Amino acid sequence: MAEPTVTFSRGLPVEIGQIDRELKKLWEQAEGSSTRASLMNLAVYCDGETAMIQNTELISSFTADHACRSIVIAVEPASSANRVQAWISAHCHMSRAGEKQVCCEQISFLLEGSSKGVFPNILFSHLDSDLPLYLWWQSEFREPLEAQLRTWVDRLIFDSASWSGWREPFAFLNDSLKGSRLTLCDLNWTRTLYLRQALAQLFDDPVNLPYLDCVQKWNATYAPGFQLTALLFVGWLAAQLGWELVEAGKDLFVYKSASGQQVQGKLDQKEGAPISECVLACNDAVFRFARDPGSDFFHADFNLPDGCERHYLLPAGREEKIALLDQELMQGGKHRVYLKALLAAEPLFER
Amino acid sequence: MPQPCTVVIFGATGDLTHRKLIPALYNIAADGDLPSALTVVGFARREKTDEQFRQELGEAARKFSRQTVRDELWDNFAQSIFYHRSEFSDADGYKSLAERLQKIDAERGTRGNRLFYLAVAPDQFEEILHHIKQSGLNKTLAGSWARVVVEKPFGTDLPSAQKLNRTVSGTFAEKDTYRIDHFLGKETAQNIMVLRFANAIFEPLWNHRYIDHVQITASEPLGVEGRGPYYEGAGALRDMVQNHLLQLLCLTAMEPPTDLTADSVRDEKVKVIRSLRTMTGAEVAGNVIRGQYAVGAIGGKNVVAYREEERVNPKSVTETFVALRVLVDNWRWAGVPFYVRVGKRLPKSSTEIAVQFMSAPSVLFNKGAASLDQNVLVIRIQPDEGISLRMEAKIPGAAIRIEPVKMDFHYGTSFGKASPEAYERLLLDAMSGDATLFARRDEVETAWRFIDHIEDAWHKSEHPPALCFYPSGSWGPKEADELLQRDGRSWRRL
Numbered sequence: 001m002a003e004p005t006v007t008f009s010r011g012l013p014v015e016i017g018q019i020d021r022e023l024k025k026l027w028e029q030a031e032g033s034s035t036r037a038s039l040m041n042l043a044v045y046c047d048g049e050t051a052m053i054q055n056t057e058l059i060s061s062f063t064a065d066h067a068c069r070s071i072v073i074a075v076e077p078a079s080s081a082n083r084v085q086a087w088i089s090a091h092c093h094m095s096r097a098g099e100k101q102v103c104c105e106q107i108s109f110l111l112e113g114s115s116k117g118v119f120p121n122i123l124f125s126h127l128d129s130d131l132p133l134y135l136w137w138q139s140e141f142r143e144p145l146e147a148q149l150r151t152w153v154d155r156l157i158f159d160s161a162s163w164s165g166w167r168e169p170f171a172f173l174n175d176s177l178k179g180s181r182l183t184l185c186d187l188n189w190t191r192t193l194y195l196r197q198a199l200a201q202l203f204d205d206p207v208n209l210p211y212l213d214c215v216q217k218w219n220a221t222y223a224p225g226f227q228l229t230a231l232l233f234v235g236w237l238a239a240q241l242g243w244e245l246v247e248a249g250k251d252l253f254v255y256k257s258a259s260g261q262q263v264q265g266k267l268d269q270k271e272g273a274p275i276s277e278c279v280l281a282c283n284d285a286v287f288r289f290a291r292d293p294g295s296d297f298f299h300a301d302f303n304l305p306d307g308c309e310r311h312y313l314l315p316a317g318r319e320e321k322i323a324l325l326d327q328e329l330m331q332g333g334k335h336r337v338y339l340k341a342l343l344a345a346e347p348l349f350e351r
Numbered sequence: 352m353p354q355p356c357t358v359v360i361f362g363a364t365g366d367l368t369h370r371k372l373i374p375a376l377y378n379i380a381a382d383g384d385l386p387s388a389l390t391v392v393g394f395a396r397r398e399k400t401d402e403q404f405r406q407e408l409g410e411a412a413r414k415f416s417r418q419t420v421r422d423e424l425w426d427n428f429a430q431s432i433f434y435h436r437s438e439f440s441d442a443d444g445y446k447s448l449a450e451r452l453q454k455i456d457a458e459r460g461t462r463g464n465r466l467f468y469l470a471v472a473p474d475q476f477e478e479i480l481h482h483i484k485q486s487g488l489n490k491t492l493a494g495s496w497a498r499v500v501v502e503k504p505f506g507t508d509l510p511s512a513q514k515l516n517r518t519v520s521g522t523f524a525e526k527d528t529y530r531i532d533h534f535l536g537k538e539t540a541q542n543i544m545v546l547r548f549a550n551a552i553f554e555p556l557w558n559h560r561y562i563d564h565v566q567i568t569a570s571e572p573l574g575v576e577g578r579g580p581y582y583e584g585a586g587a588l589r590d591m592v593q594n595h596l597l598q599l600l601c602l603t604a605m606e607p608p609t610d611l612t613a614d615s616v617r618d619e620k621v622k623v624i625r626s627l628r629t630m631t632g633a634e635v636a637g638n639v640i641r642g643q644y645a646v647g648a649i650g651g652k653n654v655v656a657y658r659e660e661e662r663v664n665p666k667s668v669t670e671t672f673v674a675l676r677v678l679v680d681n682w683r684w685a686g687v688p689f690y691v692r693v694g695k696r697l698p699k700s701s702t703e704i705a706v707q708f709m710s711a712p713s714v715l716f717n718k719g720a721a722s723l724d725q726n727v728l729v730i731r732i733q734p735d736e737g738i739s740l741r742m743e744a745k746i747p748g749a750a751i752r753i754e755p756v757k758m759d760f761h762y763g764t765s766f767g768k769a770s771p772e773a774y775e776r777l778l779l780d781a782m783s784g785d786a787t788l789f790a791r792r793d794e795v796e797t798a799w800r801f802i803d804h805i806e807d808a809w810h811k812s813e814h815p816p817a818l819c820f821y822p823s824g825s826w827g828p829k830e831a832d833e834l835l836q837r838d839g840r841s842w843r844r845l
Binding site for chain 2: 016017020024027028038039040083084086109111115117118120121122124125127129130131132133147148151152330331332333
């Protein structure tokens with residue numbers, strides 16, 4: 001990743017009606033030495049000014065690999081003031097050829113008091129036309145997305161690990177999907193990407209594949225605050241392997257496999273990586289995936305009934321928000337597997 | 352460079368003169384494109400001296416000119432400006448104007464050439480033109496000319512447009528009549544023909560075989576801004592679609608003219624308007640959505656509904672938004688819908704033409720559910736004049752991931768010289784006798800014929816289509832979205 005050379009941390013304060021003119025000025029001043037680049041609109045909806053500044057920092061790094069126009073909209077509904085403030089800034093990075101600076105523009109808004117209702121208009125007014133719109137929702141999901149906005153968003157990015165409950169957000173998501181083309185991009189789902197890939201990759205081996213159909217027991221260990229991550233992962237396992245939920249306790253689960261066999265599962269909580277361990281057992285074969293604290297790798301240990309033992313080291317990805325977002329945007333597609341996993345995980349949330 | 356002449360502006364103390372005409376003339380002078388003898392005579396009712404008039408215009412030029420006003424140049428330019436006070440109905444005022452113009456011809460060398468600019472409301476045209484004729488101002492000496500520039504609206508329907516045209520033609524020949532539509536003076540509007548006919552790559556694709564549909568949008572965040580009484584009598588359809596947007600549609604859809612003379616170009620434009628499929632009754636309900644803005648937010652501020660605006664009927668059914676599905680019934684455009692939308696209190700100020708090409712065949716990358724976006728050629732008329740082409744590109748990486756990217760051309764940064772304002776170009780053309788960018792009588796009347804069918808369905812039918820409301824700051828009523836959804840399409844995200 002190229003090192004950022006110029007960054008305006010919060011930006012230049014501007015009148016809302018003058019944003020386009022001020023952005024134009026910004027580029028005119030830099031003409032010749034830099035190129036404006038944009039492949040998408042990244043809109044970030046967050047709570048409070050602190051989050052706005054944190055996002056500015058994050059976007060500065062993000063734009064090194066993803067040229068975009070970013071629009072950060074921070075809301076402070078509890079504020080006694082009733083106003084909207086705006087800032088503009090540019091994030092510049094040397095191009096890979098090293099000859100020219102490639103710059104991306106950011107527009108930040110702070111919506112205080114009841115001005116929160118102006119959000120759709122603020123967003124509509126400042127999009128770079130014709131480019132996809134990725135909306136990163138960092139706040140709680142409360143009300144459905146405004147109908148017109150729903151049809152404009154290509155990707156709705158969120159992190160279900162931050163949800164305080166699941167009912168309201170799910171209702172929100174279901175509602176948002178109606179009649180829209182948006183793709184749900186759950187960073188919590190992205191968080192499980194490397195573990196899912198590790199499992200899929202190792203069971204791709206014809207030697208290991210038959211064991212998948214006869215899994216009798218599984219258990220997974222998740223870190224505090226990442227229970228939904230674990231449930232999504234379990235939902236994925238169930239959906240992909242065709243398991244049907246029979247019973248769901250607090251941490252114990254009983255499924256019926258596609259062949260009618262009982263599958264027992266258990267979730268444990270322990271400090272560490274969001275999902276630090278997953279073990280699948282079948283007829284004396286044990287498949288263990290474990291990630292040590294701070295490690296960037298999964299250790300996969302396979303003990304097969306014939307006494308054969310295998311060990312693999314597989315990438316586990318990074319945990320930072322920016323890395324998750326980066327991974328998410330490199331995925332593309334409609335995330336149909338996620339929707340299947342979500343459906344399978346929903347009864348687990350309800351227990 | 353045009354011949355020396357006197358520009359006589361009727362309604363010289365009005366907004367148009369201050370905001371557009373004088374700044375435009377100053378800019379042409381600053382660019383060195385005006386004959387040094389050019390003279391401006393302002394004709395209006397208010398009592399004023401030449402000096403007062405010059406001072407007021409100087410302030411306006413400093414405020415509205417695209418170039419910084421240089422005192423030396425302005426002082427020189429201001430010496431060519433005069434004020435003539437008279438009521439529009441006072442015959443003596445015109446006689447004394449004629450004498451004054453003769454004197455100016457003698458003193459300044461304007462050679463008897465006159466450009467009369469009617470910067471007044473249409474209901475004053477008849478009176479002014481009558482007196483111009485009576486005082487012989489429309490008559491010219493051998494080798495000189497007299498022309499008239501008429502500002503829109505050119506009537507409010509076909510009968511009123513015909514009446515207005517008869518009035519104008521009673522004083523000036525059609526070749527000396529310049530109906531101004533400032534959209535046509537914009538660089539990008541002029542560039543549409545260049546883009547289409549000077550590039551070999553577009554014209555072969557410019558037809559129903561390769562174009563899926565065309566969207567023409569004119570949006571603005573402003574409300575009626577104190578123009579309630581005017582707008583109540585006009586509405587978006589008459590105010591914008593009949594003239595500006597149909598002109599853009601014509602430039603997009605017309606056949607190549609045989610040459611670049613004014614009449615050749617205008618002949619082709621008229622053919623397009625004649626080819627527009629007429630809508631009546633139920634067809635209007637199915638193809639035209641009319642909307643009116645309700646309360647909402649613009650630029651972070653709450654704004655009132657149209658019906659709550661000053662001097663607007665609280666029960667008004669005047670449309671501030673229109674979306675139309677128009678078909679051009681000719682060989683080239685068979686089955687290709689032109690979606691036209693215009694509205695006030697929309698999120699952005701933007702006027703553009705978007706030509707949406709057909710999708711790539713459903714094989715390879717476009718297979719199954721993974722549908723790709725269409726290629727779109729966008730001609731931006733304002734505010735950021737330019738052209739962009741959207742295409743699909745592979746995002747770097749091992750996986751085949753395709754996202755739309757844009758190739759963008761901006762007039763503002765691509766050429767060293769700033770684009771002239773539309774009025775600069777149009778005034779220069781009128782002085783030079785080039786009517787290519789002005790509407791001809793038959794263009795105007797044919798356009799009204801098309802529009803009148805819609806107006807009749809709205810206002811004269813027993814079961815008029817409903818007026819749809821939309822929140823200020825949104826992209827119009829949901830019914831406008833549904834208009835395209837019915838065809839499996841959607842409005843562009845601007």
